[in-house]
Amino acid sequence: MTGRIRVGVLISGRGSNMAALLRAAQDPAYPAEIAVVLSNNPDAAGLETARAAGVEVRAIDHRGRDKASHEAELKTALQEAGVEVVALAGYMRLLSPVFVEAWRDRILNIHPSLLPKYPGLDTHRRALQAGDAEAGCSVHIVTEGVDEGPVLAQARVPILPGDTEESLSARVLAAEHKLYPAALAEFVSRRSGRR
Numbered sequence: 001m002t003g004r005i006r007v008g009v010l011i012s013g014r015g016s017n018m019a020a021l022l023r024a025a026q027d028p029a030y031p032a033e034i035a036v037v038l039s040n041n042p043d044a045a046g047l048e049t050a051r052a053a054g055v056e057v058r059a060i061d062h063r064g065r066d067k068a069s070h071e072a073e074l075k076t077a078l079q080e081a082g083v084e085v086v087a088l089a090g091y092m093r094l095l096s097p098v099f100v101e102a103w104r105d106r107i108l109n110i111h112p113s114l115l116p117k118y119p120g121l122d123t124h125r126r127a128l129q130a131g132d133a134e135a136g137c138s139v140h141i142v143t144e145g146v147d148e149g150p151v152l153a154q155a156r157v158p159i160l161p162g163d164t165e166e167s168l169s170a171r172v173l174a175a176e177h178k179l180y181p182a183a184l185a186e187f188v189s190r191r192s193g194r195r
């Protein structure tokens with residue numbers, strides 16, 4: 001028995017994807033455990049959600065300092081928690097190549113579009129403006145580029161007549177909450193087979 005893979009979750013705000021990962025990891029049969037939740041934003045609502053779930057949380061504010069020192073502190077916190085895999089969940093800072101290299105192929109992200117379509121922000125507005133028939137979300141490995149790394153899993157939802165950014169984002173978010181725990185489980189299961 002090798003135990004569950006320890007995951008560190010990075011958030012910046014609401015943390016609903018983080019909450020979905022926490023819920024999944026409450027099942028002892030889930031192959032990952034959430035070892036720590038870190039936020040660059042001390043006011044992130046997700047910190048309270050994680051705290052209430054009994055998970056170690058740390059706010060590591062990025063303001064008033066350079067990126068290297070902020071990321072060094074993140075790295076120390078992740079190492080202290082014994083983290084093997086990092087899951088970005090609404091983390092709104094671009095990670096530097098140095099950080100990405102240190103965790104190469106061990107950082108996942110969830111993005112609210114069917115990548116490679118619509119990397120970056122305002123994905124739902126762009127899908128609506130383009131007249132797309134469907135939207136969705138992607139879990140991918142983080143590389144140096146923005147929302148560019150290899151896609152591990154996707155979920156699709158229809159775009160319905162009369163959809164607004166709000167209605168579409170709610171439909172996609174519900175899909176995110178199922179996709180991320182499933183994709184993370186598959187990813188860590190493959191990793192634990194190798195360790």
Ligand code: GRF
Nearest residue numbers: 014015016017090110111112
């Ligand atoms: C989600 O739509 C996620 O795909 C994107 O940022 C949003 C974060 O929402 N990366 P939440 O903080 O998980 O509720």
